[in-house]
Amino acid sequence: MSEKMMQAIQVRRYGGPEELVLESIPRPQPGEGEVLVRVHAAGVLPIEWKVRQGLFKSVRPSTFPYIPGSAFSGIIAEVGPGVTAFNIGQEVFGRSNNGAYAEYTIAEVETLALKPEQISFEEAATISGGATVAWSALFENADLQPGQRVLVHAAAGGVGLFAVQFAHWRGAQVIGTASAANARFVSSLGADIVIDYTRTPFEGLARNVDVVLDTMGGEVLERSMRVVKRGGILITLLGQEPSQQETNRLGIRAMRNAPTFPFPSTSLLQNIARLMATGQIRTTIARTFPLSEASEAHALSETGHGRGRIMLKALLDRA
Ligand SMILES: NC(=O)c1ccc[n+]([C@@H]2O[C@H](COP(=O)([O-])OP(=O)(O)OC[C@H]3O[C@@H](n4cnc5c(N)ncnc54)[C@H](OP(=O)(O)O)[C@@H]3O)[C@@H](O)[C@H]2O)c1
Structure with missing residues (x-):
């Protein structure tokens, strides 16, 4: 019997966007507790170009070749042994650990x-790696309460746009940072105050906040610690561990986002x-590219600018 094949993006070494190459490779088989999904849309997350560039090679080296991507939506094509919760033909979305920049991916149920x-499929593919992260940071880690003040950095981005809405929905007062081009958009999501970070230091308008969601790290992280009120908390999505000496001095808590597993459940x-x-x-979808243009999507x-999540769409006209 001939092996079933699929089109998938393969990365064979660290490097630039040109390392994302569309190839024909064998279709994976779902194992115990897994399903095979015909991918309709795959979100492009910043972590994926950071990994491709080799930024994490000393801490988490990649095994080559690999298929990038984790956030996806699609239709179940096969179910593995022991799977009872899902059936062939169902429309699903979530996270894959096997690479979503492909016509088919494997996901754990x-x-x-x-x-x-x-x-839509594209909308559903913005949830994992975007909405789920905003939810875990604000509600599981920061325990955001109605009436609290929250500062969301990169409020127009794939995580930030959900964070602003979740915080507003919870009844918090929301301050978001974005460039002028995204200010009205961020207001429309429910932000009470939008700070154009290109013109105004956020410290001027964001003071005594209960919660900061830091999506930038570095200098933004350092400065953000000083706008948190005593007893408040900063959650960062970046790898840098906030200085405990500084948090002790300020009387605040600061931590890297730590979701509960399985994530996202x-x-x-x-x-x-x-x-x-x-x-x-x-x-919001920033722009949709065909799978064959994954390198343009990464570029x-x-x-680091734009509005909403960039998407890849698999070639649906193929059998
Ligand atoms: N640890 C985790 O679990 C985890 C999970 C998800 C994301 N992350 C990280 O969190 C970060 C954000 O992710 P994302 O998916 O939201 O990224 P994204 O969609 O690429 O974010 C783009 C947004 O960042 C804004 N931006 C750029 N520079 C800014 C600045 N100095 N101040 C405020 N906003 C700025 C841009 O606004 P303008 O266009 O208006 O400039 C744009 O809307 C990434 O670094 C990502 O790797 C970590």
Whole structure:
């Protein structure tokens, strides 16, 4: 019997966007507790070009070749042994550990949920790595409460746009940073104050905040610690561990985001999708590229600017 093949992006060594090459490779087989999904959309997350560049090679070296991508949506094509929660033909979304920049990917059922029909495949693929991260940071780690003040950096980005909406939905006062081009967009998500970080230091308007969601690291992280009020908390999504000496001096807490596992769980994915399906939370797609143009999609993501999540779409006309 001839092996079933698929188109997938392969990375064979660290380097620039040109290292993302579309190749024909064998279709993977789902194992115990896994499903094979025909991918309709895959989100492009900044971590994926950072890994491709080799930024994490000393701490987490890549095994080559690999297929990038984790956030996806699609239709179940096969179910592995022991899977009872999902069936062939169901529309699903979630996280894959096997690479989502491909026509097919393998997902564990623990990080998979049914896609509501009210949201598109592309919208569903913005949830993992975006909405799920904002949710875990604000609600699981920072325990954000109604009436608290929260500062969300990169409020127009793939994580920030959800963080602003979740915080507003919870009844917090929301301050977001974005360039002027995204200011109205961030306001429309529910931010009470939008700071154009290109013109105004955020410290001027964001003071005594209960929670900071840091999506930038470095100097923004250092400066953000000083706008948190005593007893408040800063959650950073970047690798840099906040200085404990500084947090002690300021009387605040600061930590790297630490989601609970499995992440994202089926129930978290379902909760967020329900909020989107009922129109309480919305998402934004920055731009959609065909899978064959993954290198262009990475080059755009690497600019660090824009609005919403960049998407890759698999070639749906192929059998
Ligand atoms: N640890 C984790 O679990 C985890 C998970 C998800 C993300 N992350 C990290 O979190 C960061 C954000 O992720 P993302 O997916 O939201 O990225 P993204 O969508 O690429 O973010 C782009 C946004 O960043 C804004 N921006 C750029 N420079 C800024 C600055 N100095 N101040 C404020 N906003 C600025 C841009 O706004 P303008 O266009 O208006 O300039 C743009 O809207 C990335 O570094 C990512 O790797 C970590």
